Amino acid sequence: MAKINHNNYLDIIDAVWTSAKERGIMHINSEEQSFSGEKFTINGRDLINFGTCGYLGLETHPDLIAGSIELTRKFGTQLSMSRAYIRPAYIQELEELMSQIFDGNKVICYTSTSNAHISVIATIIKPDDLIILDQQVHFSVQFPCKNAKLQGTEVKMIRHSNYQMLEEMIRENYNKYSRIWYMADGVYSMHGDLPDTVILKNLLHKYPKLHLYFDDAHGMGWDGKNGAGYIYDRLGVSERIVIISTLAKGFGCVGGTAIFADPEMYRRTDIFGGPLSYSHPLSPANAGAAIASAKIHLSNQIYTYQSELKDLMGYMNQKLQEKNLTNISAPNSPIYFIGSGLNKVTRNFVHRVLQEGIYVNTATFPVVANDKSGLRFTLTRHNTKADIDLLADVMAYHLPKAIEEEGDKIERVYKDFGCSLKNKETASAIEPIKESNLVIEEYRSIHDINAAEWNLMFGNRRNLSHTGMQCMEEIFSNNEKPEENWSFHYLIVRDENAKIVLATFFTGAIYKDDIVAQENVSRQIEEIRKNNPYYLCSKTLAMGSLFCEGDFIYHDLEHPEWRNSVSYMFEFVSKVKKDIDAVVVFFRDFEEDGFLNQMLEDEGYAKIKLPNTNVVSLPKWDTKEELLLLLESKNSIRNIKRYVFRHEDQFDVTIKRTLTNSEAEKHYQLFLNVKEANYAFNFFAYPKKTVKVLSKYSSDWEFMEFRIKGSNELIACVWSFLGKDYYCPLILGLNYEYNESHHLYKQIMYRMVKRGNELGKFQIYLGLTADYEKQKYGAKSTPFYGYLKVDNIYNLDLLSSLSD
Known part of the structure; x- marks a missing residue:
């Protein structure tokens, strides 16, 4: 079976960040000719800086600038050779000073903190170790852990700061590994929250195999003795x-540091340490600034600077509380997060603050959950209390305005971020008021919907006809396994004259979170599911269902209230999601330029690539020669002649409209063969009764059976829906023992195209995956996209960590 193109985690980031860039709130070019730390010049305007991580403002300190210039004059701009050959005097001086900051412990300096992680993890981690990642540990830690996996090191992940889960994972794996490493941040860069060091001390005492590995880049400088960090x-x-740790951020320079108490870890890393030896050392300019900063950290000046920043932090916390903002950040770090919810609200909110002359950051999915995006800002000694007053006033004014303008409710936003809304009058005053005469109809079964009316909308959309939906409801009801029981939710929106403006349906079901993950990831997860069948599975509310594909929404785009109808659909989804306790919402099967695409992105849904759909639309042909004349690819023609036509007479192919119970059992087993071998689109197997139920709906379905001539053994089957103008082979099953010897799958593909032609159908829907085989028969492969919203991004982060 051919592989499909899978959604990539980077594709999501690309889509979200590109959208933010187009709106002028990310990837902004600044224009200042000099930088004091206080303001950026953007589009000809000076914006107060609440976005950088130079917490102590040391990047503009005269001693650091003088140190940088002095070493550049003495040593030039670089030393172009490996540290394995020569370690220059200024690097020796810097590392000795850094060692003093850390009470004599050994320190290695790098060109960046990311390089430090790559170097140290590759050197100190061994194949018989276990790495446990905190969900929110910085990407610069997660990335080298992927390389450690290639050495054979096991890598797992826990939910963010979930120490109960951490201890359970330590206990479960304690006797399997020599050492267990928990890797986390000292100060988390998005919400500014801090790990519980008391709990971690207790775990260290309790489990001698436990080791801790911290990225404390955001804690350096502004906290601790000598500014050594949180x-x-x-x-x-x-x-x-x-x-x-780092020489950047609060330290005021560029570079990273690794601090060791274990002499052997230090020795091994220092002697090679990956990029430590194969890349340049710190430049004289960077080293000179770092030496000057280290001397400040070893003086009493550092405590003055820390005190000044913490005074500003206390003032900021007070103002945020007074303004009753959705502040979910820790009070004792200089990183702040003001929740605004949906992406469209956050973009609006951040844009408004930028327009007021204040630079802040945007925080969106996938760094945070879809509905939990917000405005992120940092506090530095460059800021003043007047700056803080202005920022707090601006945010308090514009947050409700942004929520109102984007059609959301302020009560919902505050509730979602666990904040109390004190000013109820303001809240009710800004609730969006919809002037609409639309009538909303909600149903739980297709039996309650007029068949003729439904078929006018969906009767020619694959197996979505009224009887097609009856069949689907019967298959996925009253089953023993929870994953085989789906809830059905239909929505019809009419105008005051009873004209339908919008209609669609959703299903509630248990989905595998790796449904479109890389196949190797699904294989790993399926091994775990042998003992834990619902591992990485989520209750999901999805447009359409996993027993169909295509266009699941009817919409009258000419109607003046079509946008309001979409708003009602989003409200319907929110209500049903809550009713069925779903944690994932999935809109699916949209083409690139679908009318809903931008609206879904504005609602906070992340766009993901789904498998292509393949449709054959050939004119009527009567002979094999006529078929080949319709095909454009010479390679396809040669392939069909060699592997299909040459073996065609080896098969007996029969068509049936109903099956006996015994025949249905055999069909189902062949389906399971395909399901268990193909992880390209990974979902739970359909109920065992599926074929029997399809057989009841003989006016809609037919069954194609394959046997070797002269044999009674069923070796392949296809279950197909019969539309008015189209043929829709939906499910196939096969015995893989015959696939290579008899080119069985290629024969099935040809017979499906041939059957659609015999029935006089204008289109043959060949479904998902195996694009190449289907394109041989002139199938047009159309990219499909889905839109995903999750309550918690842990499962997505875990899937990302499992990929190679």
Whole structure:
């Protein structure tokens, strides 16, 4: 079976960030000719800087600038050679000063914190170790862990700061590994929250195999003795604790650091350490600035700077509380997050703040959950209390305005972020008011919907006819396994004259979260599911169902209230999601330029690539020669002649409209063969009664059976829906023992096209996957996209960590 194109995690980031860039809130070009740390010049305007991580403002300190210039004059702009050959005097001086900051522990300096992680993880982690990642640990830690997997190191992930889950994972794996490494951030870069060092101390004491690995880049400088950082101040380093910190951010320079108490870890890393040896050392300019910063950190000046910043932090916390903003960040870090919810609200909110002359950051999916995006800003010594007053006033004014303008409700936003809305009058005043005469109809079964009316909308959309939906409801009801029982939710929106403006349906079901993941990821997960069948599965509310594909929404785009009808659909989805306790919402099967695409993105849904759909639309042909004349590819023609026509007479192919119970059993087993072998589109197998139910609806369905001539053994089958003008082979099953010897799959593909032609159908829907085989018969492969919204991104992060 041919592979399909899978959605890539980077594709989601690309789509979300490109949209933000187009709206002028990310990837912004600044224009200032000099930088004091206080303001950026953007589009000819000076914006107050609440976006950088130079918490102590040391990047503009005269001592750092002088140190950078002095070393550049002495040593030039670079030393172009590996540290394995020569370690220049200024690097030796810097590492000795950094060692003093960390109480004499060994320190290695790198060109970046990311390089430090790549170097250290590759050197100190062994194949018989276990890595446990915190869900929100910085990507610069997660990336080298993927390489560690290639060495054979097991990598797992826990939900963010879930120490109960961490301890359970330690206990479960304690006797399997020599060492267990928990990797986390000292200060998390999105919400500014901090790990519980008391719990971690207790776990270290309780489990001697446990080791801690911290990225404390955001804690350096502004906290701790000598500005050594949040983690070092509370845990220090030991033979079981390694800290990676930074020469950037609060330290004021460029570069990364690794701090070791274990002499052997230090020695091994120092002697090679990957990029430590095969890339350039810090430039004299960077080293000179870092030396000057280290000297400040070793002086009493550092405590003055820390005190000044913490005074500003206290003032900021006070103002945010006074303004009753959706602040979900920790009060004791200089990183702040103001929740605004949907992507469209966040884009509006951030744009408004930028227009007021204040630079802030945008935080959106997939870094945070779809409905939990927001405005992120940082506080530095460059800011003043007057700046803080202005920012707090601006955010308090524009947050409700942005929510109102984008049609959301302020109560919902505050509730979603666990915040209390004090000013009820303001809240009710800004609720969006919809002037609409639309009538909303909700149904739980197709039996309650007029068949003629439904068929006018969906009767010619594959197996979505009224009887097609009856069949589907019967298959996925009253089954033993929870994943085989779906709830059906129909929505019809009419105008005051009873004219339908919008109609669609959704199903509630248990989905495998890896449904469109890479096949190797699904294979890993399926091994775990042998003992834990619902591992990485989520209750999902999905447009359409997993027993059909295509266009699941009828919409009258000429109607003046069509946009209101879509708003009602989103409200319907929110209500049903809550009613069935779903944690994922999935709109699916949209083409590139679908009318709903932008509206879905504005509602916070992330666009993902789905398998292509394949449709054959050939004119009527009567002979094999006529078929070949319709095909454009010479390679396809040669392939069909060699592997299909040459073997055609080896098969007996029969068509049936009904099956006996015994025949249905054989069909189902062949379907399971395909289901269990193909992870390209990974979902739970259909109920065992599926074929029997299809057989009841003989006016809609037919069954194609394949046997070797002279044999009674059923080796392949196809279950096909018969539309008025189209033929829709939906499910196939086969015995793989005959696939290579008899080119069985290729024969099935030809027979499906041939059957559609015999029935005089204008289109043959060949479904998902195996694009190449289907294109041989002139199938047009159309890219499909889905739109995803999740309550918690842990499962997505875990899937990403499992990919190679």
